[in-house]
Amino acid sequence: MSHKEEYIMDNAEVELARLRSAPVTPKVRMQIPPQDMPAQDPSERRHNMDEVALGYTPAQAMLEAERCLQCKNAPCIAGCPVRIDIPGFIGKVKGGDFLGAGKIIKKTNLLPSICGRVCPQETQCQAPCTVGKALHSVGKAVQIGRLERFVADYERTHGAVEVPNVASPTGRKVAIVGAGPAGLTCAADVRREGHDVTIFEAFHKSGGVMVYGIPEFRLPKVLVQSEAEVLESMGVDFELNFLVGRTRPLLSLLREDGYDAVFIGTGAGLPKFMDIPGENLVGVFSANEYLTRANLLKAYMKGKAGTPIYPSHRVAVLGGGNVAMDSARMALRLGAEEVRVLYRRTREEMPARAEEVEHAIEEGIIFDFLKSPTRVLGDDKGRVAALEVLSYELGEPDDSGRRRPVPIRGSEEIMPFDTVIVAIGNESNPLISQTTPQLQVDRHGHIIVDERQKTSVERVYAGGDIVLGSATVILAMGEGRQAAQAINEILQ
Amino acid sequence: MHGTHKIVSKSQLSEEVFRIEVQAPLVAQERKAGQFVIVMYDEDFSERIPLTIADADPVRGTVTLIFQTVGASTHKLALKNPGDSIVLLGPLGNPTHIERFGWAVCVGGGIGLAPLHPIAKALKEAGNRVTVISGARTKDLLIMQDELAAIADEHIVVTDDGSFGRKALVTEPLGELCRRAPSPDIVVTIGPPIMMKFCAETTRPYGIKTLASLNTIMLDGTGMCGGCRVSIGGTTKFVCVDGPEFDAHLVDWDGMLMRLGTYKEIEKEAHDRCHLEMRIEELEAQGDGARAPEKEPAK
Numbered sequence: 001m002s003h004k005e006e007y008i009m010d011n012a013e014v015e016l017a018r019l020r021s022a023p024v025t026p027k028v029r030m031q032i033p034p035q036d037m038p039a040q041d042p043s044e045r046r047h048n049m050d051e052v053a054l055g056y057t058p059a060q061a062m063l064e065a066e067r068c069l070q071c072k073n074a075p076c077i078a079g080c081p082v083r084i085d086i087p088g089f090i091g092k093v094k095g096g097d098f099l100g101a102g103k104i105i106k107k108t109n110l111l112p113s114i115c116g117r118v119c120p121q122e123t124q125c126q127a128p129c130t131v132g133k134a135l136h137s138v139g140k141a142v143q144i145g146r147l148e149r150f151v152a153d154y155e156r157t158h159g160a161v162e163v164p165n166v167a168s169p170t171g172r173k174v175a176i177v178g179a180g181p182a183g184l185t186c187a188a189d190v191r192r193e194g195h196d197v198t199i200f201e202a203f204h205k206s207g208g209v210m211v212y213g214i215p216e217f218r219l220p221k222v223l224v225q226s227e228a229e230v231l232e233s234m235g236v237d238f239e240l241n242f243l244v245g246r247t248r249p250l251l252s253l254l255r256e257d258g259y260d261a262v263f264i265g266t267g268a269g270l271p272k273f274m275d276i277p278g279e280n281l282v283g284v285f286s287a288n289e290y291l292t293r294a295n296l297l298k299a300y301m302k303g304k305a306g307t308p309i310y311p312s313h314r315v316a317v318l319g320g321g322n323v324a325m326d327s328a329r330m331a332l333r334l335g336a337e338e339v340r341v342l343y344r345r346t347r348e349e350m351p352a353r354a355e356e357v358e359h360a361i362e363e364g365i366i367f368d369f370l371k372s373p374t375r376v377l378g379d380d381k382g383r384v385a386a387l388e389v390l391s392y393e394l395g396e397p398d399d400s401g402r403r404r405p406v407p408i409r410g411s412e413e414i415m416p417f418d419t420v421i422v423a424i425g426n427e428s429n430p431l432i433s434q435t436t437p438q439l440q441v442d443r444h445g446h447i448i449v450d451e452r453q454k455t456s457v458e459r460v461y462a463g464g465d466i467v468l469g470s471a472t473v474i475l476a477m478g479e480g481r482q483a484a485q486a487i488n489e490i491l492q
Numbered sequence: 493m494h495g496t497h498k499i500v501s502k503s504q505l506s507e508e509v510f511r512i513e514v515q516a517p518l519v520a521q522e523r524k525a526g527q528f529v530i531v532m533y534d535e536d537f538s539e540r541i542p543l544t545i546a547d548a549d550p551v552r553g554t555v556t557l558i559f560q561t562v563g564a565s566t567h568k569l570a571l572k573n574p575g576d577s578i579v580l581l582g583p584l585g586n587p588t589h590i591e592r593f594g595w596a597v598c599v600g601g602g603i604g605l606a607p608l609h610p611i612a613k614a615l616k617e618a619g620n621r622v623t624v625i626s627g628a629r630t631k632d633l634l635i636m637q638d639e640l641a642a643i644a645d646e647h648i649v650v651t652d653d654g655s656f657g658r659k660a661l662v663t664e665p666l667g668e669l670c671r672r673a674p675s676p677d678i679v680v681t682i683g684p685p686i687m688m689k690f691c692a693e694t695t696r697p698y699g700i701k702t703l704a705s706l707n708t709i710m711l712d713g714t715g716m717c718g719g720c721r722v723s724i725g726g727t728t729k730f731v732c733v734d735g736p737e738f739d740a741h742l743v744d745w746d747g748m749l750m751r752l753g754t755y756k757e758i759e760k761e762a763h764d765r766c767h768l769e770m771r772i773e774e775l776e777a778q779g780d781g782a783r784a785p786e787k788e789p790a791k
């Protein structure tokens with residue numbers, strides 16, 4: 001830990017004591033600066049896989065909680081996809097009742113230690129926060145996500161994680177397909193009602209994108225594992241290495257295996273490519289492949305892991321979302337000397353979490369905005385040697401209100417690279433719909449559901465990325481929860 | 493959490509080729525000719541290894557896998573014994589399209605003879621006349637010969653070195669069959685990519701429909717990672733969900749061969765290290781004071 005980090009932490013204690021020596025008026029609250037997140041030093045962390053953000057100290061959390069105005073209308077709650085009682089839990093943090101705060105969060109959010117780390121708070125709960133609005137900067141809003149993370153970590157490190165109550169057995173059986181956030185949430189909520197629940201997961205570990213996509217340095221895998229363990233202690237059964245649609249047809253689960261309902265949470269599928277010449281050259285990877293090798297299959301543990309990772313020196317990452325940030329930062333940690341992110345628009349339009357972009361910049365990732373490749377060039381062995389890149393400028397706003405990037409004619413340039421990681425999104429996973437023709441999907445292959453997450457097939461529900469396209473952990477959880485309610489009703 | 497599968501029997505077919513039978517009742521029941529599985533020798537550090545299913549016994553609830561120890565991962569798999577558990581996911585990929593074509597020629601090379609067997613058998617059962625061409629580098633690597641001979645109406649065996657059967661590459665007899673009148677109605681080929689490529693080139697001038705079962709790099713096998721992509725007739729396809737069988741005349745063989753070589757250097761290093769470690773283990777097991785060579789520091 002650096003001096004800066006120590007200063008931030010010690011300072012919080014002094015500040016907190018000073019603040020509380022006199023009555024705290026709203027005006028005083030507004031003057032407290034948002035608490036910085038202690039983090040590993042960028043020059044160190046770019047060489048390790050350990051978590052970057054270190055989390056608030058109790059004093060920092062209490063000081064940050066003092067910034068909340070406890071608004072009556074609580075606009076932050078409306079910004080939260082699962083409607084956490086935000087002023088409620090922050091009030092508890094302020095009083096030092098961290099476990100009490102945890103109970104309030106857990107009423108609506110099953111996975112706070114994860115959401116506190118990966119939710120895009122600046123576009124959700126923190127966007128409408130009164131403090132941020134008054135100070136004319138979302139960045140100055142109450143740091144709700146950091147507080148959520150603090151509370152969840154406190155609960156876990158103090159051995160206070162409670163296993164939710166499970167009602168007496170109903171004799172009904174529910175199958176959950178996919179152990180990502182959608183499936184895990186649905187499983188917990190259905191299990192609480194006393195139904196038997198089995199989760200079928202294709203991979204050898206549960207967690208979905210949280211284990212294969214999002215890197216260790218952003219979301220430690222022990223957290224995901226301990227959430228799955230809570231489900232196990234609730235009596236949820238996990239069938240790993242089980243590909244529904246292939247190991248067993250979806251409808252056989254209902255018709256022959258005695259399941260009364262099925263929830264499909266199979267997540268996003270086949271990665272999109274740019275559709276430019278040279279994309280099948282050696283050294284071009286989808287972000288999914290690159291990250292799965294590095295995370296799930298631990299390719300970063302060279303010598304120990306059986307799965308190889310491509311030795312890269314100059315890496316181009318294409319895209320501007322979280323997936324692009326994760327790929328770029330992973331490539332750096334795996335030893336690349338130079339990593340550049342090529343994005344067709346500008347920083348303002350980047351969909352990645354603000355914190356990840358900041359962290360990436362601190363670590364030395366170079367951003368080339370308003371650039372997009374037109375060709376991948378190879379050497380005589382079919383390996384990536386360079387990208388031909390076209391520059392853009394911003395034109396008129398498009399349907400999404402973002403200014404459309406327009407190519408600048410004749411601006412092509414050649415940039416040398418040995419690795420290209422494509423992180424421009426996913427199509428939907430084709431497997432379940434291919435093997436279950438009765439299931440209606442839209443033209444992108446996303447499963448069509450009604451407002452209660454029910455599909456075109458009776459007793460079959462779906463949610464998360466397989467319905468929404470590439471979305472977020474919290475939206476996937478929200479859909480899992482919604483589906484669970486509907487399932488619980490039909491099983492009453 | 494469940495999901496691992498027990499090895500119930502194991503045998504060694506040649507110096508480099510192993511056969512394991514794994515308890516996996518649902519896979520045994522669902523699998524059809526042409527499908528494959530992904531296995532891992534452990535849940536923590538193993539690579540995900542795609543292997544085509546050689547046989548299955550739905551009654552015993554087992555699947556049979558035959559593999560050659562070509563790299564560090566398959567070496568480690570070969571160290572597993574009956575009673576040990578491994579990860580196994582499947583059956584993956586689309587089954588071979590089987591119908592009554594008339595005269596079917598099945599060409600298998602080396603380890604590819606194992607997955608060729610269920611396909612040849614299914615073609616035979618569908619009422620085809622089946623010619624099998626078995627090829628291998630040398631006699632030792634010719635596997636599944638009794639089984640293949642039992643179903644084939646005609647069985648041609650070749651080895652590169654002439655140690656058994658005809659001294660030839662599989663493309664030689666394949667070319668001869670193509671020139672017969674009438675010529676084969678369909679050719680199915682499984683084996684090393686380079687062999688499949690040349691089979692495709694052999695049948696192309698005669699316009700004989702030729703299917704090849706591709707063995708690309710794979711991770712998930714479920715249509716998520718895109719690592720298995722190949723160019724088929726100019727469009728990108730994913731072998732695990734769109735294949736594994738494709739029209740051999742449309743496959744971009746050179747592109748696929750290049751992609752297969754992505755990790756060649758790293759794998760060679762791992763393989764060498766693995767050999768060294770196994771040698772050390774052997775020496776240590778001998779316990780006769782034989783001094784193990786210094787371990788190469790992990791890079």
Ligand SMILES: Cc1cc2nc3c(=O)[nH]c(=O)nc-3n(C[C@H](O)[C@H](O)[C@H](O)COP(=O)(O)OP(=O)(O)OC[C@H]3O[C@@H](n4cnc5c(N)ncnc54)[C@H](O)[C@@H]3O)c2cc1C
Binds near residue numbers: 202210266
């Ligand atoms: C690199 C990366 C970074 C991200 N960063 C963030 C972030 O910071 N914040 C955020 O909110 N979101 C982020 N996301 C998006 C978020 O992870 C997803 O929206 C979310 O995980 C979707 O959840 P899900 O439950 O629908 O599916 P998934 O998490 O994709 O889980 C689906 C699971 O189903 C399994 N499965 C698939 N098919 C079958 C089958 N037929 N049978 C059995 N099992 C099957 C899969 O193996 C997988 O485990 C990121 C995504 C990626 C790829």
Ligand code: SF4
Binds near residue numbers: 067069086087128131
């Ligand atoms: S909007 Fe901001 S200040 Fe108001 S209750 Fe929510 S977090 Fe507190």
Ligand code: FES
Binds near residue numbers: 712715718731732
């Ligand atoms: S192996 Fe990952 S998509 Fe085919």
